[in-house]
Amino acid sequence: MKAAIVVFPGTNRERDMAIALRRVTGKAPVMLWHRDTELPDVDLVVLPGGFSYGDYLRCGAMAAHSPIMSEIRAYAQKGGHILGVCNGFQILTETGLLPGALLRNAGLRFLSQDCTLRVERNDTAFTHKWKKGDVFRTPMAHGDGNYTADTRTLEQLEGEGLVAFRYASATGQADETDTLTNPNGSMNSIAGILSQNTRICGMMPHPEDLVDPLMGGEDGLPLFTGLVEAIVR
């Protein structure tokens, strides 16, 4: 699998992502600059976390207009795989590649803590290493992760099974109103969603920060090993 990571001004988790990808592919991913106007021949494009443009105006809003994003739109059209984490997820919604929006956390505070996610389906490149209903731990670190969408969009997401991950308790119970398990107040406890062709995945928490026992565990690793297995040339 050849992967590329896009760096915007203010991106700050590109190194974390590169470490996770290198761990599963054995090679360093290509780093792209937001002003690049060509996408190299890659199997996966990652939009990593951070504060592109300082999160000013709205998280991801200005990055969504970067020159590289028109290439990424075209790449999505061709069925390419895209992973957006945290700010990357926000950029994907701002671009319209994924539906909905991410509002300020319900408690209005930045949340840096571990959370547990429930895997909602396991027939995608991003989730197939887990079983449906599996629960795993991952760090989160964001101020605007409160997923929202209008009723129709929400019904469509749920109806078509496009929710990839939900915030849940360690035993797998999801409860939108429970601030312990759904700390940012997301609708339907949504932590990550998929595009209709399931090739684009956006999520708020950071599985890339939990891929090494030394840093506290490998709970996030299945996402990356799964991608390598699913995307073979």
Added chain:
Amino acid sequence: MKVRVTVMLKEGVLDPQGKAIGHALHTLGFPGVEAVRVGKIIDLDLKSTDAQAARAEAEKMASELLANLVIEDFTVEVLG
């Protein structure tokens, strides 16, 4: 020309900031507050000297960048 773009969350979209401010105002001793909505103002200084043109330009900026029409509405006002 000075133009003011006002961006508010759409009716029906939950406003966590507004809710928190309402709560804080109550505990500060303002029981008369019934609802709070928070929005953004973006004041633009435009080179254009024509009000019509300035408004059109600002509307374009608002729909392309300044507002996210999935969750927000905007209004444009030419201040002169």
Added chain:
Amino acid sequence: MKVRVTVMLKEGVLDPQGKAIGHALHTLGFPGVEAVRVGKIIDLDLKSTDAQAARAEAEKMASELLANLVIEDFTVEVLG
């Protein structure tokens, strides 16, 4: 009564958001933008039915909580 409190950074205080937005608008193809300042709107629904009283109440809220007078100024407008 509906009252709108508008909070803007004081003249001379750095506005990082405004700066970044101005920059983004330029690269998006709006070269006519000379300056951008960003502010906040807080719309209040007050129980009070008296415009004078509502304004006074909102002014008190603004100076106690809604604006940070060290770096921000506010204006209050009764919308009706």
Added chain:
Amino acid sequence: MKKTVDEALAQEFGLTSEEYARVIDIMGRTPSLTELGVFSVMWSEHCSYKSSRKWLRTLPTTAPWVIHGPGENAGVVDIGEGYAAIFKMESHNHPSFIEPYQGAATGVGGILRDVFTMGARPVANLNALRFGSPETPRTRQIIDGVVRGIGGYGNCVGVPTVGGEINFHPAYDGNPLVNAMTVGIARKDRIFLSAAAGIGNPVVYVGSRTGRDGIHGATMSSAEFDENALAKRPTVQVGDPFIEKLLIEACLELMATDAIVAIQDMGAAGLTSSSVEMAGKGGVGIDLNLDDVPQREPGMTAYEMMLSESQERMLMVLKPERTEVARKIFEKWELDFAIIGHLTDTGHIVVRHKGQVEADIPLDPLAEQAPIYDRPATRTAPPAPVADIHAPLSLEDMLLKLVASPDLASRSWVWNQYDSTVGGQTVRRPGAADAAIVKIEDTSLGLALTTDCTPRYCQADAKTGGAQAVAEAWRNITAVGARPLAVTDNLNFGNPEKPEIMGQFIAAIEGMGDACRELDFPVVSGNVSLYNETRQPDGSTMSILPTPAIGALGVLEDVNKAIGLAMQDNADIVLIGDT
């Protein structure tokens, strides 16, 4: 601003009559307003360390692993495998009282710049915080703003905040302490210093534009607070962490080339202190043309530009033939870049604006004749030994009381607002061990980091308290399995013109020095914050508790051997030392 320069104005600027007389003597004439401004900030307590220098010199600062001790922007120690750790702690106490969010945020920004100025990528932030009684609404506001500010800035620049400490005491009601520490990593043969060299070399300004922020911040931070402080409210500096992030990346990219001769961040007293220090250290002169300084507001005067404390700015001396390489890098990162002067052989700093010479000051006397005081000190008698102790409560009630006390309660509400994992190298997050641990990418090394101080010990006996703070830091480092290497400090005290405060200060330094010598634990950087007191309504003043905060660093050769707090199953508990 049309002001007549005279002794009264000098006093308003914080210079004493004798100091002003010395200025006239050096200049041989009445200084211009800009010149007076330069002298007043360079000779302020904050920049000149005039009350503390004599005592700071007594601290041990060397060891075989120390590459640069105090005197540079930050301390540098060899951590092995060709790497150096660069670290320092700095206070932003007064600004954090006036505007807690921006005060704390810009404090983090300032200490980050001190570290990446030297060529290091920042890998960890810590802090040491002191607040008044948590019951008072104003204190709650301050806590909320400070914690948000630290998080707001650190999270955005992508440097994990991995540790810190918080205490509460009414003595900090009107004067909270916000001490921020940054640790960075560089190749040990790629360290950048601030001494300017090369007559004719261009002086380059990069980063944000200059506005009218925080003029006279340096002199303000040396003046005690009174009721008017809130009313006066000097223009507060607002930080832009987004620009700081770009500045970090641009500077590190430029540092990978060979373009830089010298580099210095613009901290307190901005353009003045950075240009004076760079030229002074290099023994050269410097000519600045302020017309070329990137400006945020129209109509700024020379005085305002020289004293502005706008954030996110750096000054560099470049090799002339590499200037265009540098310009391209800063253009890529969309930052302002301007050549604003050059080095000269005159030994003077000459400042021009709109065709006028606004300042022309000989640098040697500005530095060498800076005031230095040996202030009178009286020692506080050590407390009488406690005769016999009887338990005021049952053991169980005592435990409950301790657990509920603000000084011991969980800090997770604080660290959960700080991104502690960004970078992917955090081995022990806040709460997981006695010291935080950060791995050094591409090596087997780990850094152990902690901040410590117990002000009530220092209040009772400043010497023992100073020693205790060092010892506690040392213990916290060793407790995770690391080898303690060096410390940075932030000495927060009251008004040094009061003999009893000066006595506390000297005693604390003696205690720290003794402990550092005993433990082979040199002080490689630090910061002094004096005049931390509040005028009370009755006219008396209240000082903070003496608070010599210690930030310490140790190294683990094999980070896989790091130890944490979590108890293993079936483990025995062993108590070491006398109780």
